[in-house]
Structures are given as C-alpha cells and as structure tokens.
Amino acid sequence: MIPNGSSPPGGAFVSLHNTNGLRGCVGSIVGSSDTLEAEVVLQAVNAAVHDPRFPPLRASEVDRLDITVYLLGTPAEVEDLSSLDPARYGVIVEGSRGRRGLLLPAIPGIETSETQIDIAMRKAHIAVGEPVRLLRFEATILH
Numbered sequence: 001m002i003p004n005g006s007s008p009p010g011g012a013f014v015s016l017h018n019t020n021g022l023r024g025c026v027g028s029i030v031g032s033s034d035t036l037e038a039e040v041v042l043q044a045v046n047a048a049v050h051d052p053r054f055p056p057l058r059a060s061e062v063d064r065l066d067i068t069v070y071l072l073g074t075p076a077e078v079e080d081l082s083s084l085d086p087a088r089y090g091v092i093v094e095g096s097r098g099r100r101g102l103l104l105p106a107i108p109g110i111e112t113s114e115t116q117i118d119i120a121m122r123k124a125h126i127a128v129g130e131p132v133r134l135l136r137f138e139a140t141i142l143h
Contacts, residue, residue: 011029011039011072012028012039012069012071012072013027013070014040014046014047014068014069015067015104016048016067018064018065024048024057025047027047029072040071044069066143068141068142069141070104070140070141070142071141072090072137072138074137075092075135075137076136078091078136084116084117085113086103086106086107086110086112089138090105091103092134092137093120093132093134094133094135095121095126095127099124099126101119101120101121101123101124103116103117103120104139117134
C-alpha cells in the first residue's frame with residue numbers, strides 16, 4: 001500500500017507483465033509529482049503507453065496484467081562491488097558522456113552484480129571500459 005499523501009522520497013517505476021513476459025516498464029529516478037500516489041499513476045500511464053519497446057497497451061489487455069510498483073530509495077555511491085546484491089539493491093550506472101542506465105532490484109535471473117551492471121550499461125549504451133559512476137538504491141516493491 002502506498003502511504004497516503006506521501007511525497008516521493010525518490011523515484012518510482014511501474015512494471016507491467018502479461019503471460020508473455022514484460023509488457024512495459026517505465027519510471028523515474030527522481031519523482032516529479034507532488035505526491036507519491038500521483039507519481040505512481042504517472043509512471044503507470046507511462047509504462048502502459050510510452051515504453052518505446054512496446055506498442056501502447058490496449059484496453060483488452062488490462063485485466064490480464066500483473067503490475068509491480070518499485071518505490072526507489074535514495075541512491076548512494078558504490079565504492080566496492082562487494083557492497084552490491086542484485087536481490088536487494090538496484091543499480092544506476094552513469095557514463096562519462098552523460099548516459100545513465102538503471103536496473104531494478106530483485107529481477108528474476110539476475111544473480112550477480114556484474115550481470116546487473118552489464119545490463120544497466122547496455123541499456124544506457126555505455127561502452128565497456130568507459131569510466132562510470134556507480135550508485136545503488138533499495139526499493140520497496142509492491143505487487
């Protein structure tokens with residue numbers, strides 16, 4: 001349950017899944033709405049109709065969706081990869097040319113921090129070997 005009237009402490013992501021897998025996932029690292037509820041609604045709409053990987057959601061699909069909301073905590077700098085745990089922390093990778101990639105925590109199949117970082121870098125089109133800044137965050141996950 002989303003705390004009523006709360007302002008977003010960080011960002012929020014909304015992930016939509018159907019029987020075939022991911023159907024949309026969009027969010028923001030930093031909330032832009034006045035309340036947490038409004039931020040979740042905004043990101044749910046974005047996931048449904050603005051995820052560039054998928055066509056807009058059709059009304060006939062809504063009843064068959066599983067929806068997960070991620071309420072992001074404050075990102076913290078990572079000094080050592082041993083402080084990462086993909087089951088507990090999401091990661092943000094920032095490249096030297098301003099590109100940024102994020103991978104949420106507790107994604108099935110992501111077992112190592114190296115895999116998590118690699119996927120976040122590929123999402124951001126950050127080249128292997130490019131200097132990066134690495135941050136981690138916890139998330140409250142609502143199903």
